[in-house]
Amino acid sequence: MILFLLFSHKLTIMNNFHFFKSFIICLLFSQFSFSQNNTFTIAFGSCNHQERVNPFWKDIMEQSPNLWIWGGDNIYADTYDMEKMSKMYQQQKSHSQYSKLIEKIPVLGTWDDHDYGLNDGGKEFAKKRESQQLFLDFLGIPKDSPRREREGIYHSEVFKTGGGNIKVIILDTRYFRTELTKATEKNKRYQPNKNEGSILGEKQWKWLTEELNNNNADFTVIVSSIQILSSEHGFEKWANFPNETKKLFTLIEKSSSKNVILFSGDRHISEFSTLQLDGLQYPLIDFTSSGLTHSYDAYTHEPNSNRKGKVVSSLSYSLIEFDLKKHKVTFKMMGKDKAILQEFTQFYP
Numbered sequence: 300m301i302l303f304l305l306f307s308h309k310l311t312i313m314n315n316f317h318f319f320k321s322f323i324i325c326l327l328f329s330q331f332s333f334s335q336n337n338t339f340t341i342a343f344g345s346c347n348h349q350e351r352v353n354p355f356w357k358d359i360m361e362q363s364p365n366l367w368i369w370g371g372d373n374i375y376a377d378t379y380d381m382e383k384m385s386k387m388y389q390q391q392k393s394h395s396q397y398s399k400l401i402e403k404i405p406v407l408g409t410w411d412d413h414d415y416g417l418n419d420g421g422k423e424f425a426k427k428r429e430s431q432q433l434f435l436d437f438l439g440i441p442k443d444s445p446r447r448e449r450e451g452i453y454h455s456e457v458f459k460t461g462g463g464n465i466k467v468i469i470l471d472t473r474y475f476r477t478e479l480t481k482a483t484e485k486n487k488r489y490q491p492n493k494n495e496g497s498i499l500g501e502k503q504w505k506w507l508t509e510e511l512n513n514n515n516a517d518f519t520v521i522v523s524s525i526q527i528l529s530s531e532h533g534f535e536k537w538a539n540f541p542n543e544t545k546k547l548f549t550l551i552e553k554s555s556s557k558n559v560i561l562f563s564g565d566r567h568i569s570e571f572s573t574l575q576l577d578g579l580q581y582p583l584i585d586f587t588s589s590g591l592t593h594s595y596d597a598y599t600h601e602p603n604s605n606r607k608g609k610v611v612s613s614l615s616y617s618l619i620e621f622d623l624k625k626h627k628v629t630f631k632m633m634g635k636d637k638a639i640l641q642e643f644t645q646f647y648p
Contacts, residue, residue, distance in 0.1 A: 337462030337624040341520070344591045344616035345370030345411065345564025349391040351592040355616050356396035358637050360403065362618065366458065367400060368467070369408025370564030370588060371524030373437070377413055381429045384416065388437040401439070407456060409469050410434055411524035411565050412535075419488075419535060421476035422500070431474070450474060453503050455510050462623030463517035466556075468510055470523045475500025479539060487533025494542045504546070511554035517623055518647070519556045526563045528572035528585035531602040535565060552578030558647040560619070560628065561585040567595040569615045569632045571643065572605040580648050586630055588617035611640045 342364035347353065359367070374391050376384040391397065400406075414434065417424040424430070431452055440446055446454060451474040458465045477496035479489045499507065511519070523537070527547070530538035537544045551559050563585055572585040585605075591614065598612035611632050618631040626647045632640040 336460050337622060339366075339458060339460050339465055339621040339623065340364040341366045341368060341465075341467075341619045341621075342616060343368045343370055343522075343562055343586075343588050343619065345524070345589045346372045346567055346593065347374065347391070347591040348593060349374045349387050349394075353394055353397060353592060354614065354635060355591060355633075356394070356400050358633070358635075359616060360396070360400050362637065364404060364618065366467070367404055367406045368469075368522060368562065369406070369410075370522065370562060371409050371411025372413045372564065373408060373410065375413045376416055377418055378416060379426050381426060381433060384430065385433050385436070388433055392437060405456075406438060407454070407467055407469055407522075408438060409471060409522050409524050410452060410473060412473065415473045419479065421473060421478065423478075424473075427474055451500070451503055453499075453506060457516060460623055464515070465621060465623075466510075466514055466516035466519045468507070468519065468521045470499065470507070470521060471503060472498050472524045475503055479535070482533050484533065489533060489535065489539050491539050491541050496540055496542075498537065498540050498543045508550060508554075511550055511556045514554070514556045516557070517626075518558045518560065518621060518628070520560050520562060520619075522562045524563065525565050526572070526585060526587055527561050528574050528583070528605045529566075529570070529587065529603045531604065548576055548583075551583070552576050558626070559583065562617075562619075563587045564589045567593065567612075568598055568601075569611040569617065569640075570603065570609075571607040571630060571641075572603060573607045574605050582645070584630070584645065586617060586619065588615060588632065590614050591616060608641050608643065613640070615640055 342359050374387045376387050378384055412418050412420050416426055416430045434452055435446060451471040453471040454469045456467050476498050480492040482488055482490040525535045527537045530536060566587055566589045569588050573582040575582050594614050595612045613634060615632050615634050618633055620629040627644060629644045631642040634640045
């Protein structure tokens with residue numbers, strides 16, 4: 300629809316640059332509408348190496364999702380060389396099947412450490428400002444967008460359907476994140492710090508609080524590159540910052556946002572984690588979907604007392620199907636040839 304409008308008004312717009320500029324901004328920052336349909340499908344995935352076979356784009360398109368969300372590690376760069384990183388993004392964006400996908404459906408996303416530029420990196424990364432601009436280029440964000448001026452890639456969009464609205468909140472768990480605490484326990488990389496430090500930083504916390512408190516959507520999806528509910532492993536996770544985790548749970552409980560769902564990536568495994576917070580009438584679900592091009596094939600076991608079902612350690616992406624009329628959400632882990640590797644359905648108030 301956006302392309303049709305742009306081309307049909309081409310002559311008029313090109314004669315008036317200021318109108319053209321306002322027109323683009325209006326389209327990009329307004330709410331997305333999806334006719335009178337009561338259903339909405341999000342496809343989601345993370346950990347995608349631009350040099351490896353991308354096996355899923357055709358399958359994803361054939362299932363006609365309304366939205367694709369990148370969960371981070373959208374390319375593997377790990378570099379201070381921004382010219383090199385730019386070429387990596389261009390390589391991924393020009394992939395024959397992915398380039399078709401982005402012509403057909405909206406794309407949102409966050410980054411994680413490898414596309415940020417520094418393995419397990421946080422606020423200390425010296426090239427984070429330059430890296431942000433390349434990430435926004437990858438998503439096709441206009442050069443004059445306000446997102447270009449704001450530090451961090453956090454963002455939100457509302458998607459309207461005939462049955463209700465879905466708000467997607469994208470978090471940035473890299474740009475402001477303070478130092479991690481090295482683990483003293485064997486076979487663990489990090490351990491929780493002593494209730495200090497931050498994942499989101501002061502400005503992003505203020506923004507997130509406003510996003511959740513000024514929100515009348517029927518469902519709210521919060522996208523975090525790292526896991527929120529899986530707290531016992533020794534890698535990166537929200538639980539490494541207990542103060543931040545508690546703050547997030549309290550905000551979700553006390554805010555006006557309804558039916559909050561969490562998405563995460565990073566781990567090269569896919570799993571469902573659930574937690575019942577006292578202030579919610581439904582279980583909080585963290586759907587980790589990780590391993591678009593490479594996964595943790597050697598996985599045997601990892602503790603997660605919040606896990607629902609089993610861990611999928613093969614290549615996968617996810618489909619989340621909303622039925623807004625019935626207030627029902629179906630969560631699916633998808634493998635090659637559209638195989639459903641695991642699924643469950645949750646009804647919401």
